Amino acid sequence: GAVVSQHPSWVICKSGTSVKIECRSLDFQATTMFWYRQFPKQSLMLMATSNEGSKATYEQGVEKDKFLINHASLTLSTLTVTSAHPEDSSFYICSARDSSQVSGELFFGEGSRLTVL
Amino acid sequence: AQSVTQPDIHITVSEGASLELRCNYSYGATPYLFWYVQSPGQGLQLLLKYFSGDTLVQGIKGFEAEFKRSQSSFNLRKPSVHWSDAAEYFCAMGGGNKLTFGTGTQLKVEL
Numbered sequence: 001g002a003v004v005s006q007h008p009s010w011v012i013c014k015s016g017t018s019v020k021i022e023c024r025s026l027d028f029q030a031t032t033m034f035w036y037r038q039f040p041k042q043s044l045m046l047m048a049t050s051n052e053g054s055k056a057t058y059e060q061g062v063e064k065d066k067f068l069i070n071h072a073s074l075t076l077s078t079l080t081v082t083s084a085h086p087e088d089s090s091f092y093i094c095s096a097r098d099s100s101q102v103s104g105e106l107f108f109g110e111g112s113r114l115t116v117l
Numbered sequence: 118a119q120s121v122t123q124p125d126i127h128i129t130v131s132e133g134a135s136l137e138l139r140c141n142y143s144y145g146a147t148p149y150l151f152w153y154v155q156s157p158g159q160g161l162q163l164l165l166k167y168f169s170g171d172t173l174v175q176g177i178k179g180f181e182a183e184f185k186r187s188q189s190s191f192n193l194r195k196p197s198v199h200w201s202d203a204a205e206y207f208c209a210m211g212g213g214n215k216l217t218f219g220t221g222t223q224l225k226v227e228l
Contacts, residue, residue: 044161044207046216105163105166107163108153110160111159
């Protein structure tokens with residue numbers, strides 16, 4: 001099946017620094033990718049929809065200046081957590097759908113665990 | 118408003134026993150429904166999905182789910198649980214490009 005890869009799998013950073021997480025569709029093109037955030041023992045919350053070549057669409061309550069999303073190509077979306085603070089520590093998961101499929105399955109990356117000290 | 122409810126936060130079953138994980142949804146029409154499994158520190162893997170047609174859906178790893186419109190439910194079942202099935206299970210509902218997830222059910226399997 002299709003593969004979505006995230007990098008890094010885990011990252012530890014100091015408070016105030018910025019962290020970039022990459023999401024790649026390895027064997028298909030995705031005009032749209034999605035970024036989710038998962039708190040411990042909780043469900044996934046959609047943060048934003050990443051659109052290739054245009055601005056991301058953020059869900060209500062998500063700070064777009066805090067969580068910068070760039071979808072520069074059909075196979076890559078990046079999430080940058082700017083000026084990270086401990087409360088940003090979380091598990092971030094991306095997903096993507098094969099643009100060539102009419103009712104394609106959403107494929108999820110393996111997630112990126114961010115710990116802000 | 119759209120919502121997905123998984124009433125059971127934790128479930129413990131013995132290996133070899135049958136399993137049913139509950140999922141209820143709220144949506145104005147027939148939704149697309151999914152079950153995902155997540156192992157610790159991992160992403161999500163799709164177990165099965167329902168779009169239309171036969172209301173009993175077969176998935177991977179021996180799982181199945183039944184869509185019941187009258188009960189707004191999409192419960193996940195497995196006749197005989199294996200220790201490797203211990204994980205977090207999420208029911209999700211999709212309309213368009215977005216998925217709405219339930220809060221998950223943590224499955225523990227006793228040997």
